[in-house]
Amino acid sequence: MASVTEERVEVGAIKGDYQFGFHDTDHSVFRARKGLDRTIVEQISGMKGEPDWMLDIRLKAFDIFTQKPMPRWGGHIDGIDFDDIYYYVKPADREGRTWDDVPESIKNTFDRLGIPEAEKRFLAGVGAQYDSEVVYHSLKEDLQNLGVLFLSPDQALQEYPDLMREYFGTVIPSEDNKFAALNTAVWSGGSFIYVPPGIEVDVPLQAYFRINSEDMGQFERTLIIVDEGATVHYVEGCTAPTYSSESLHSAVVEIICKPRSRVRYTTIQNWADNVYNLVTKRAVAYENATMEWVDGNLGSKLTMKYPSVYLRGEGAHGEILSIAFSGKGQHQDAGGKIVHAAPNTSSLITSKSISKDGGRSSYRGLIKVTAGATGARSKVVCDALILDEASRSDTYPVMEVDEADVSIAHEASVSRIQEEQLFYLMSRGISETEAATMIVNGFIDPLVKELPMEYAVEMNRLIELQMEGSVG
């Protein structure tokens, strides 16, 4: 508990500023010019020494990206100037295997974010990405010996090209949407995980994503393959410095859950409030597999992210826990999608959102039951809390049911903090802000409970920061 107390003191001193808003001097060893064309795509692929088939995929994706219109739903993304973005910034010459290999300045950044401590304490493996490249990767030896792979997809392309070729782009093809196409064209970094059959990785694997350069686009690509009967929990965190101009983060995450596997993917997104966060995340779950997304959205200017599970095998189960906190100038357009494409599949979506200081939180979701998916069961529960009259909360759930033998339910409620609850707490000598913070923390508790300890603490701390100066 000692460390927690220390952190709280530090938080108090920052007074509600974005705590990861610092940035260090740019020491990048290579930086492509701004803007995007075929040459840049070829340059990125060339720098990485990629096989031709990957360059082909990239160039095809680039064509799809240029042809697809900008999406006209969700948030306002017209502020993105695709010509004013650095698509590739290489911060270091090679990926570190030990912490000492990481360049000093970058190491300092991650030290400040607490990565090495976390690794020592409870992680089975950690990856850290700085701008376009993964700068550090480690995996506990015993897992390595069991055949677990945890490395950057760039490395995987060199060392395990067959696995990459078999699965890359199979869950989210470039045609899926404009930003998936963009990612496929210019992707760099991310995580590649393979867990062999029957292996249970009982402590989380973690990745940390950091944008440091101004006008930077980060396009990491994550591919997770969990073989039959295996288990893994992957955690990612995201931060960026506060610059005056906007950055773009557009990731693609593909997960394959083979029969009887269990996968949990946890995200705590705390980008600076001028980052556009447009991410496509999708998992395919086969017979009796379980896929869980735990998705926390606190930062960014606009997030559009709807983690999905395609239940393709009988008895597969999908769960999405989504939490969104929108403060001033923020729009969290979050939610989830579940497609029931096999019999006796089940799913649960729980969404909790909080809007404050003019922020806007939207739940956007889809439950689809295809013909033949008999015995499908699904439940969606959305709760929203609005903390002041300038804020906004929306719910856009879609249910498409093409099969009779199903049970689908959706419910949502929107309210503000009850005066009686505030009054009760304040009558016990608690200040209004503290009381409101307690109520909000209680509101999101079902979700925070699902987070690893480190993240639960972090989450509560971030909520406290966001709540500072609020009147409920």
Add this chain to the structure above:
Amino acid sequence: MTVKETAALLGPSAEAVEALSASKQEPTWMRDKRWAAWQLSTALSMPSGSEEQWRRTDLRGFKWEQYHPLPPLRPSAGCEGREAVPSALTPHIGLSETPTGGVLLHGDGSALWDSLDETLHQQGVIFCDLDTAVQQHTDLVEPHFMTDAVPVSSNIFTALHGALWNGGTFLYVPRGVHVTLPLQTLTAHMTSAGMMHPHTLLIADEQSRVTLVEEQFSSGDDLPGLHNGVVELCLKAGAHVTYLQLQNWSRRLWGIAHQGAAQAADSQLCWASAGLGSRLHWTGVNVQLREPGSQAKLFGLMLTDGRQHLDYQTMQDHQAPHTESELTFKNALLGRSRTVFRGVVWLHPEAQQTAAYQSAHALLLSPQARADAIPILEIEADDVRCKHGATTGRIDDDQMFYLMSRGLSYQEAQRMIVGGFLETVVTEFPVAGFQDKVRLAVDARI
């Protein structure tokens, strides 16, 4: 152009607009409204399918050019006696065990018969066909017709309706008058490949009360047709209006309907619609709670089979504080049919101290049927109570087993369960005679 020549026309056209207006000898202001609407329609295009409201209804089978504009049966407005009513239509008149205060019957675009209780007439209640109202009650019709509750400029369907509307119901209840008996209006589709554009305009003045029951049907169950209707409900301060509708068009009719309610302070609306008929029908319902104290209750029921497609798009638009709305929809699907319920609850920043509820339930009776439910909340105020729920499921095996163990056949058991499922909405319809009408129509179908 003569009336006969009009019947040879296909699809909407300037000639059809001219022929309609001329044959009705309409006053200039209505002619102008028609032509303005026609101009508007020529600048608009059919929905592409990418619009949120039209994404789930495929309009490729909606072919204007296959239908005839319906000329009035007689050149001028006005009704003949009851003996002129075709015998096929008479069973629809009236409500079982519920006396009515007045009846209005339309065959295609023409008023065939009307009646109104003498006392109501003396109290100043106007209940007549819209053509007559256009001639005799300009001061009421002109300011309200497609200007407010359903603006003519909403989209191509409302614009074409404004140009080609033909036949309709006009109801005006003066200030403070309480009409206790329900008024009934019936619209029969009788001509094969006819293009129907009926219009209902209801104006309830301050503190008045009225119930209007509308029934839409075809004279044959396989009569092809096209329907593009509009319903406008104007509720002045303190008015209480109940509007109940049974949509039971032929199974070969393609339909679009726009229904709008504009509610002033402390007004109360009860709106209900039972959707049973049509090959494809899209209904947009826009309830605008514009002033404090206004309340709305909305009830919907859908029963579909075969290849039917019914789409209801509702809007509970809370524009003022202290407003309340509540919506319940239930639909049962058989065969290869498909239903869409997309309901929006919109709370404007001004709409503090409001409460809004929405619930939608679908019962799928066939593996080929498809039900889409999209209950949307857009909340821009904070001091609100807002909830919605939606479910989709099938018949409980235990319930079926129980009923069949009591000697009921599979069909009888199914009918009983579906009837029970829909009954919770039917009992909310405030007119007993209308409930019976809906029950009969439901029973005839399962």
